[in-house]
Amino acid sequence: xxxxxxxxxxxxxxxxxxxxxxxxxxxxxxxxxxxxxxxxxxxxxxxxxxxxxxxxxxxxxxxxxxxxxxxxxxxxxxxxxxxxxxxxxxxxxxxxxxxxxxxxxxxxxxxxxxxxxxxxxxxxxxxxxxxxxxxxxxxxxxxxxxxxxxxxxxxxxxxxxxxxxxxxxxxxxxxxxxxxxxxxxxxxxxxxxxxxxxxxxxxxxxxxxxxxxxxxxxxxxxxxxxxxxxxxxxxxxxxxxxxxxxxxxxxxxxxxxxxxxxxxxxxxxxxxxxxxxxxxxxxxxxxxxxxxxxxxxxxxxxxxxxxxxxxxxxxxxxxxxxxxxxxxxxxxxxxxxxxxxxxxxxxxxxxxxxxxxxxxxxxxxxxxxx
Numbered sequence: 001x002x003x004x005x006x007x008x009x010x011x012x013x014x015x016x017x018x019x020x021x022x023x024x025x026x027x028x029x030x031x032x033x034x035x036x037x038x039x040x041x042x043x044x045x046x047x048x049x050x051x052x053x054x055x056x057x058x059x060x061x062x063x064x065x066x067x068x069x070x071x072x073x074x075x076x077x078x079x080x081x082x083x084x085x086x087x088x089x090x091x092x093x094x095x096x097x098x099x100x101x102x103x104x105x106x107x108x109x110x111x112x113x114x115x116x117x118x119x120x121x122x123x124x125x126x127x128x129x130x131x132x133x134x135x136x137x138x139x140x141x142x143x144x145x146x147x148x149x150x151x152x153x154x155x156x157x158x159x160x161x162x163x164x165x166x167x168x169x170x171x172x173x174x175x176x177x178x179x180x181x182x183x184x185x186x187x188x189x190x191x192x193x194x195x196x197x198x199x200x201x202x203x204x205x206x207x208x209x210x211x212x213x214x215x216x217x218x219x220x221x222x223x224x225x226x227x228x229x230x231x232x233x234x235x236x237x238x239x240x241x242x243x244x245x246x247x248x249x250x251x252x253x254x255x256x257x258x259x260x261x262x263x264x265x266x267x268x269x270x271x272x273x274x275x276x277x278x279x280x281x282x283x284x285x286x287x288x289x290x291x292x293x294x295x296x297x298x299x300x301x302x303x304x305x306x307x308x309x310x311x312x313x314x315x316x317x318x319x320x321x322x323x324x325x326x327x328x329x330x331x332x333x334x335x336x337x338x339x340x341x342x343x344x345x346x347x348x349x350x351x352x353x354x355x356x357x358x359x360x361x362x363x364x365x366x367x368x369x370x
Contacts, residue, residue: 011056012210028121030057039232049225050155059123059145064113067138079266094274098255149210154200161221197241242365249321289343292365295332299358301351308350
């Protein structure tokens, strides 16, 4: 099944998805498969064996030059200087007021050479943001998104599958590390990163070879139970792991502290965009925080539902940003912004579900641990 919207972009794997019966939907300007056999089945495939995701809609920016480190240090909130060649780092761009431009992954490919993976909906925005802050010399910035396809191989059998198709030693790649080698004979970046809470890899491959690699992975992993998976399972998996989704759980209205990115904030690294605002907010104290919650009954608190302090409250104190059933946990979970006074673990909150306030309680955002 395919979308008829001609304004949507197709990834290099579009025809593979249609041939496999993928149900295509519009997502961040792209035609993407939301599911094949079903969200829950695909979710369990990733938790128990291995699943393949097309994440070619994500953007890739190339940054290099003698001032590239200095530039990235200014533009991001984590400390890029701590990276070694072959390391990946979770990071974010902030505006001057400390709110989020985008959350990103940086891969250090060489002494003065970086690949930055950005969210699909933000590629142009991020490129312009970086371009507007480029020094007059010493940094080259390129949008190379169309050159790459990206396939995520996720699940406990991902090591076995990837080992069958690469020409490098897998035990040499630590978590949040990567290597440059060949996948089915094709020069690629093999990164031990992912968005599911499972062991896994993200393969950056030339766009023109995407279909060949996709089919090769499905063939090579047939006895491991490999299956294609869609955006639906990707969302339930990432939510169980407590991973944030840009545009839902964080955006230009939430600061890095409010959405819980304090763990990557490095105030001691020198100056960076948003630093002063974030230091001031930290000193003053937060008025709201992003928390995890689980429902106390079978109700589901979904994106956009209002959150209340108690059952008698008439004015909401916050809003659900992500929410769904958690197939691995047999619970209904979510993320929500709440008053800081209601953010402690175990706190009772109420979510308006179709006009009825239903009880939930605040829990750790990392709902699922492998």
